[in-house]
Amino acid sequence: MSRTITIRAMKYNPNSKISKPHFAEYKLEETDGMTLFIALTKIRETLDADLSFDFVCRAGICGSCGMMVNGTPKLACRTLTKDFPDGVIQLMPLPAFKLLKDLSVDTGNWMNEMSKRVESWIHTNHQPDISKLEAPMEPKLADETFELDRCIECGICVAACGTKLMRPNFIGAVGLNRVARFAMDPHDNRTDEDFYELVGDDDGIFGCMSLLACEDNCPKHLPLQSKIAYMRRKLAALR
Amino acid sequence: MSDLIEGFLGKTVDGKKSRLPAKLDYYQSATGLFLGLFMWGHMFFVSSILVSKDFMHTVTKMFEGSMFLQTPQPLLVSGVVALVFAIFIVHAMLGMRKLPSNFRQFQAYRTHMQMMKHDETTMWFIQAVTGFAMFFLGSAHLFMMMTKADEIGPFGSSDRMYSDFMWPFYLVLLFAVELHGSIGLYRLCVKWGWFEGDNAKQTRAKLKKVKWAITVFFLGLGLLTLGAYVKYGYEYSNGLVDKYNSATQIEKFLKVGK
Ligand code: HEM
Ligand code: SF4
Ligand code: FES
Numbered sequence: 502m503s504r505t506i507t508i509r510a511m512k513y514n515p516n517s518k519i520s521k522p523h524f525a526e527y528k529l530e531e532t533d534g535m536t537l538f539i540a541l542t543k544i545r546e547t548l549d550a551d552l553s554f555d556f557v558c559r560a561g562i563c564g565s566c567g568m569m570v571n572g573t574p575k576l577a578c579r580t581l582t583k584d585f586p587d588g589v590i591q592l593m594p595l596p597a598f599k600l601l602k603d604l605s606v607d608t609g610n611w612m613n614e615m616s617k618r619v620e621s622w623i624h625t626n627h628q629p630d631i632s633k634l635e636a637p638m639e640p641k642l643a644d645e646t647f648e649l650d651r652c653i654e655c656g657i658c659v660a661a662c663g664t665k666l667m668r669p670n671f672i673g674a675v676g677l678n679r680v681a682r683f684a685m686d687p688h689d690n691r692t693d694e695d696f697y698e699l700v701g702d703d704d705g706i707f708g709c710m711s712l713l714a715c716e717d718n719c720p721k722h723l724p725l726q727s728k729i730a731y732m733r734r735k736l737a738a739l740r
Numbered sequence: 741m742s743d744l745i746e747g748f749l750g751k752t753v754d755g756k757k758s759r760l761p762a763k764l765d766y767y768q769s770a771t772g773l774f775l776g777l778f779m780w781g782h783m784f785f786v787s788s789i790l791v792s793k794d795f796m797h798t799v800t801k802m803f804e805g806s807m808f809l810q811t812p813q814p815l816l817v818s819g820v821v822a823l824v825f826a827i828f829i830v831h832a833m834l835g836m837r838k839l840p841s842n843f844r845q846f847q848a849y850r851t852h853m854q855m856m857k858h859d860e861t862t863m864w865f866i867q868a869v870t871g872f873a874m875f876f877l878g879s880a881h882l883f884m885m886m887t888k889a890d891e892i893g894p895f896g897s898s899d900r901m902y903s904d905f906m907w908p909f910y911l912v913l914l915f916a917v918e919l920h921g922s923i924g925l926y927r928l929c930v931k932w933g934w935f936e937g938d939n940a941k942q943t944r945a946k947l948k949k950v951k952w953a954i955t956v957f958f959l960g961l962g963l964l965t966l967g968a969y970v971k972y973g974y975e976y977s978n979g980l981v982d983k984y985n986s987a988t989q990i991e992k993f994l995k996v997g998k
Contacts, residue, residue, distance in 0.1 A: 572855030596852065663861050666852050667845040694756075701757045703837070707765040710838060711931040713860045713944075727940045730933030737762045 506531045506588040508540060510552060514602045524591075525549065537577035537590070538566065541604075554604040561720060564655030568604050569593040574657040576720045595660035597669075608656040615676045619699050623683070624691045638687055649682035649728065651721045658715035658725060670704040674715030674725045677706060681728035684735065697736050706732050764834055769928055771831035776921045776928075778824060783958055786897075787965040793894035793972065800893045817889035825882040832878075835871050859948070860930075863923045870920040877913040895976060902973025907966060914962040918955055926951040 505528050513522035527544045541554050557563040559578045566577040571591050582590065598606035615621075629635075638646070658674035665671045680700050683689045700706045709729055716726040742753045750758055785803075788796040803820075804812030840846035853861050885892065891900070901907045929935055929947050937943050 569855070572857065574856075596848075661856065661858070663849050663852055663864065666848045667840055697759075697762075698757050701759075702761045707761045709931075710864055711860070711927050712858075712864050713930060714856065714858045717858060717860075724940060726930060726944070727933060727936060730931060730936070733765070734932060737766050739759065739762065 504531050504588055505529065506540070506582055506585070506590065508544065508590050508592060510541075510544075510592040510604060511594065512552065512603045513600070515600050516602070525552070531582055531588070535582045537568075537570065537580045537582065537592070540582055540590075541577065541592075552604075553602040555606075562653060564653035565608070567595050567606075567608065567655045567657045567660065569595060569660070574660040574718055576655060576657070579720060595656055597659050597662070597665050597673075598656055606656075608654065611656070611659075612654045612675070615672065616679070618672065619676050619679050619683075621679050621683070623686065623689045624695075625688060626690055636688065642685065642687070646682060646685045649678055649685075649723060652678060652723060653721060655720060657718050657720060661714035661718045663712050663714065664708060664710045668704070668708060671708045672700060672705050674709075674719070674729065676700070677709065677729050677732055678723060678725055680706075681732050684732065693735050693739055696732070697739055700732070701736050701739075706736055709733070764837070767830065768834040769931065771827050771834065772924050773928055774827055775824075775831055776925045779917055779921050780958070783961055783965075787961050789894060789897075789968045789972070790961075790964060796894045814890040814892070817892065818886050821882060821886040821889065825886060828878055828882060832871070832875060839868050839872065860927075863927075867920050867923050867927075870916040873912065873916045874920065877909065877916060880909070881913060894972065898969045898972035899976055900973070901966070901969040903977045907970050910966055914959070914966060918958045918962060922951050922955040922958070925954075 508527045508529070509524045510527070511522065512520075512525050514520035527548050529540060529543055529548070532539070536559075538556050538559050541552070542556075545552050545554075554568070554577070555565045556578055557565045559566075561576050561579045564576075567574055568577050569575075569592065570577070570580055571585070572593075574595055577592075582588075592604055594600050594604050594606045595608070598608050598611055600606055652675060654675065656675070658678075659665055662671070662673055665673050677700065680696055683691065684693070684696055702708070706729070711726075711729075713726055716724075719725055745751075745753050746758055746760075752758055785799060788799045798806075801812045803817055804814050805816050806812045840849055849865065853865050888896075891897070901910065926947055930944060933940075935943055935947065
């Protein structure tokens with residue numbers, strides 16, 4: 502049995518003088534295995550060519566399709582319409598990021614700034630020879646470290662975070678996770694003192710209020726709660 | 741000079757980030773932990789009235805030093821309350837840093853919370869609201885206990901509830917402190933990764949269950965206790981609430997005058 506679903510999407514172009522923020526409602530036939538990506542594409546093809554939203558990979562890999570789905574941030578390409586029993590789905594752009602238009606926000610530049618802010622690269626005092634194999638690492642530690650690299654920078658943890666919404670300079674779980682990733686990696690020579698310089702303040706690790714919406718909504722199920730606690734213990738223990 | 745530089749730049753004289761934010765975070769947790777656990781002990785003390793008035797009397801006198809003093813000294817209790825009051829003030833000062841500091845922050849948080857319906861996000865809001873309420877309720881209660889420690893006991897405490905019409909005050913304070921405290925202790929565990937074990941998600945689910953059990957237990961015990969004080973207060977006063985009405989005042993005055 503197919504049913505008609507209702508998609509209510511916020512529309513607004515902050516760069517236009519005449520655009521007024523409002524919700525547009527679209528009704529469409531649900532198809533088998535329909536994701537929000539499919540639904541939105543269909544809307545754009547048949548109902549409203551002006552609706553803006555972002556997708557690239559359609560497979561939960563690129564992290565560009567995050568949006569607020571009935572109030573909770575989700576990857577639209579991984580969200581099935583059949584999971585909404587009443588068939589009404591309200592879509593809004595991710596908060597905390599710069600709104601481009603409708604459901605499209607600029608996560609890329611934010612993530613870039615974040616990476617620079619936490620110096621998201623291996624710091625070492627010797628010149629690595631890329632023709633040679635990297636120094637080996639304990640397999641268990643390697644697993645735990647590279648697990649954190651699975652982050653796709655979708656911004657869902659940032660948009661889910663009430664702290665971030667109140668305090669725009671807060672680095673967010675994605676940034677703290679990144680710091681933890683390099684703090685764990687033996688290839689990185691930075692000390693806890695160095696990491697303190699990056700996130701040892703109320704915009705960093707000590708600003709986190711442990712609301713845990715990051716942990717609960719991360720589409721990659723990264724252990725954000727544990728890693729934030731780990732960094733907090735490490736950096737609070739410094740003299 | 742180093743204080744001047746650190747205050748001005750927010751950096752130490754070595755050009756390093758100040759260690760103060762770390763300390764403040766630590767003390768927020770330490771004072772919260774102390775207060776949270778203190779409130780458990782406190783609840784067991786006040787609920788001694790549920791056993792009997794005599795038992796509560798014995799416990800009260802014990803806190804006044806009946807074990808080593810011939811005449812128990814309420815001043816000892818005043819001292820302990822003063823210490824708790826000081827810790828309470830430090831905790832409130834640190835907690836203030838986290839509260840929304842303008843309307844837009846409050847509005848953004850509330851909208852997000854109502855939209856997302858996520859437990860911990862809502863629980864934080866409850867903590868902020870109850871924390872705010874305790875600026876007033878907690879201070880009033882602590883000041884009263886500090887200055888009138890001699891009145892604590894089965895009679896004085898019951899009379900305060902009923903005749904002084906303090907029970908609505910304590911009813912609100914009870915909910916504020918139990919919700920705030922139990923959420924706070926849960927938050928401490930997830931914040932610092934206590935009891936985390938191998939499976940943080942499972943531990944957290946368990947902690948949350950324990951947290952609710954604690955809330956319900958202490959709220960239940962608190963309501964029964966409050967009920968008991970009100971009942972005894974009613975019995976002591978024979979239902980006469982208005983002990984300072986003008987008629988009795990005049991009577992007293994006349995008696996004194998004679
Ligand atoms: C004027 C009174 C109070 C205010 C304004 C206040 C405020 C706060 C705030 C805003 C937080 C959240 C901190 C954060 O998000 O990091 C907090 C945490 C906490 N509070 Fe209170 N509070 C008060 C009284 C109390 C009392 C009486 C208790 C004891 C029952 C208590 C126990 C806790 C605990 C255990 C925490 C968790 C500590 C942490 O997160 O590090 N608080 N308080
Ligand atoms: S940590 Fe998770 S939620 Fe946050 S950006 Fe990375 S993948 Fe997205
Ligand atoms: S489109 Fe790439 S994650 Fe959804």
